[in-house]
Every structure is written in structure tokens, then in C-alpha cells.
Amino acid sequence: MSKDVAVIGVGQSAFVRGYEGSIRELAFEAYREAMKDAGITNKDVEASIVCSAPEYDKQRSPSGLMAEYLGLNPQMTFNVESVCSSSTSGLELAYSMIKSGWKDLIVVLGFQKMSEITSADSQERMGRGADIMWESPFGTMMPAYYAMHARAHFAQYGSSEEDLALIRVKATSYGKINEKAVYRKELTKEQCLESAPVASPLKVFDCCANADGSSCMILASADKAKEISSKPVYILGMGSGTAALTMSGRSTLYGLDCAKVAAKEAYEMAGLKPQDIDVAEVHDCFTIAELMAYENLGFAEPGKGVELIRNKETYIGGKIPVNVDGGLLSKGHPIGATGGSQIRTIVLQLRGEAGDMQVPGAEIGLVHNIGGVGIYGNVIIFGR
């Protein structure tokens, strides 16, 4: 088990629709909260890693802008991108830079102002999220790909649209009590099932809420953390995997191979098993993504994920509480900020500071963050 690098501060902006400020101001909201949480100043920071999906940014190379605005010159900075998993990729790099002994304290900042570009421009970029030579010419979109995974999962394991609706119902019950979530309304199973089709079998309420937002994590070496932090949360294990961008290159569509690879590596590094996890944040960009995550992370046997949601085992009080902050579905999904927000939730849980969302006695937490439709998978395990 690794206990060499700790998260000593976390912050997140409110996730909102149409943020009325610049990307630098949006980023500063999460940065201010994380720096105050860690109790440090910009003089303590040795490097910054800025995570966003640049196709949504008007600013070219935003890390330069951010380093100046956050007051982090002349320290090193660079951008990291793996679409929706950018900020956990940033965290994994920061871990390596600290573990190597090169740096002792690093700021990992994630942000995305989805409303920075027009809705039409955004639609155009979404079409290019697939292989632009071989799949985009057919009119592909993210929901369509996840919909194909849902259909395959239904056929393979007997899961259903009702099971997916139950996942959204859970998300809304926690989104309601998360003051940083963009979607605060509670939904019934019937409302989810009656919502308009997007790409069958997925409907409007099977899809995560779009949002602008930022997240920030402060990472430190164990020695530094002991010196300056009263509440460090350690990275116990982490893993990362990939799978083919094209659907033709995937082994199956009823699970995500990148997540399985990442989970195996993270559990091995941490010396832990799925049953050891007390609370998890999984990448529920669509309801089906959460169902597949239950199985890919080993919380349930393949095909048995539906039992977890049907028996409310992924609620607080259940066997393995998942996304008890509303998840991407209700909290919102500002691409570059999402992984950092998931980590913030787990860090607060392990510190016992999650308020109404607290899982009593949580000691080990897991984050599962996916980039694209299962192109990139990052899994990170945390403990006190």
C-alpha cells in the first residue's frame, strides 16, 4: 500500500448553467477554497497542473493564464487533457512528480466553462468526439454510444430501462441536498421513464446535466503533509487504462475495458479488494455508465449490478454507497473539473465532513473517472 502522497486541500465551485464570469474567475473559486482548506499560500506551491478539454476553451493554452491569475508564477505549469477524466489524469501525474522526489507540493486545477462557446459549436465538437474518419460521418454523439452499451447490457444480462431510472432517482435524491449541484430537483422513476428519448433506450433523464464549474486539489508529499496538514487523505492506489476509440475495436459493449484495467491496477497497488471500499464516486455521465461501473469495479459480479440498485445497496446505509453527492447526473459534468469534484467528495467523506451526504465511518474511498466513451479510465483509492 502506498502512503507517500496526500491530498491536503480540496475545493470546488458551484456547478451552474451559464457561469457569469471568465474562466480565470471560475477557476479561482475552486482554488481559493482548496488553498484555504489546506491553509497554505502561493509561496508554498511548487507546480500547477491545469486540466481542461481545450476544445471548449477560447483561450489557447489556459495553463499559462491560470498560473498568472492564481499567483503561481514562476513555478512550472502545464495542461493535461483526457477529456472527461482530465483532472484525475492530472492527479496521477502530480502523484508521480511528488513520489519521484522532484516536487513536494502541487496544485491540480480542473475547470470547464461549457457555455464558453455557442450551443451550435458545442454540438459540432460533440460530433467530433468519435473517430472522425470512420464513425463521425454516420452522425454519432456521446449519448448514442452509451445507448449502444445500454442495449448490449440489457441483452447480455437482462437489465432494463427501469433499472436505469432507479439510478437517476438515487442521483436526484442526493443532488437535492448538495448545494453545489446544478440539478436540485427530485425525480420519480415514472418521471425518468416518461422523459423524451435522446438515443434509445436512453432518455433525457438518463443523461448528466451540462454545467460550468471548477475543482482544485492540493497534493503534498507525506513528509510535507505531516508538517503542515492536520487532515491529510492519502492516495493508497491508482490505476489507468485505455480502450479503442472505435466501437469496432471493443471486446464487448456491456462493460468498459479501460475501467477494468484501471481498477485491477489500483486494487493491487492499494492491496485492497472491492469489499474494502466504504464509499465510491463513479463516472455516471449516463445512468448506464454507473451500472457498468458497479460491475467493472467489482462491487457486483458481471450482470449482478442491477441487484445493487434494486436493493438500494448503493444508497447511504447500503453495502456500497455510490455517488451520494448526486453524481455527474445531478451535480453536473464540467468536463475538466469532474474528476477533481469526485475526489473532493471522497476526501470530505474520509474526513467526516460531508454533512448530510456523510457515509458514517467511511475510511476507504474510491474514485472512477472515465474519459470519452470508455477511451480513458482512471481509478484512484484513498484512505486516512
Add this chain to the structure above:
Amino acid sequence: MGFEKFGQVSFTAQSKIGGTFVDYLEKGELRATKCKECGEIFFPPRADCSKCLSEDMEWILIEGTGSLISYTNVHYGPTGFETDVPYILALADFDGIRVFGRFNKGIQEEQIKIGMPVKAETIKIDGQFSYEFSLA
């Protein structure tokens, strides 16, 4: 060059093998590439073998019936496809070669089931060349 003629909306024109792929479509043939060195078969077709690093490829015909792996009926399309919806995207397996594409517009979602046999046929739409799935 020549790849700008592929698909309803083409996103890129330049590819070493794309033009040849479209030439075959024009002749009514859907083809994959096969590495002459190690025998690995690729779809989407490619110029380079990731298994043995060779660039010596031959074109093999995708024919017969495939098995439907999954599908979705799309109600919201990206830019360029807004007025084209609904359309059914699908992935089918032709004897180990997995092909991504669309179903013929005349086929309704209710007629489709995972595992059913399908065939792939080349098509021409407004001067562009592509292929689509239909019931076998």
C-alpha cells in the same frame, strides 16, 4: 485524397487508404485491410499494421451476413445531422470483422433485435458513398 466522398458528412479528406476504400464502395464493395506480413485483419481499414509494423496491406471483401452486436435509435443529431433524425446506428460482426454503421432508413426500431442476422450494402447519397445495414 478521395476520402471526402465518404459518408453523409465527411470530416477529413486526406488518408493513404481512404480513397481506395471509397473506390471500392463506388464499385459496390465493402472492404477491410489485411496485413500481408502477419495476416491481421483491420476494420476500420488502415495503412499500417500495429501488430508487426508492416505497411504492406491487401483489401479483403466483407460479405455474407453479420450478427447484430448493438444499436440505438438517435433522436438528437450533431451539427450536420439535425434534420436527419431519427436514424439507427449499429455495430455488427461479420465473421470476426466488426463494422460500425447505420441501418437503412426504411427499417423500424421494432424490427431490430440484438443477435439477428444483418447484411451490409454499399450506397450512394447525394454524390457521397457509404454503406448501410439491412435485414438479412
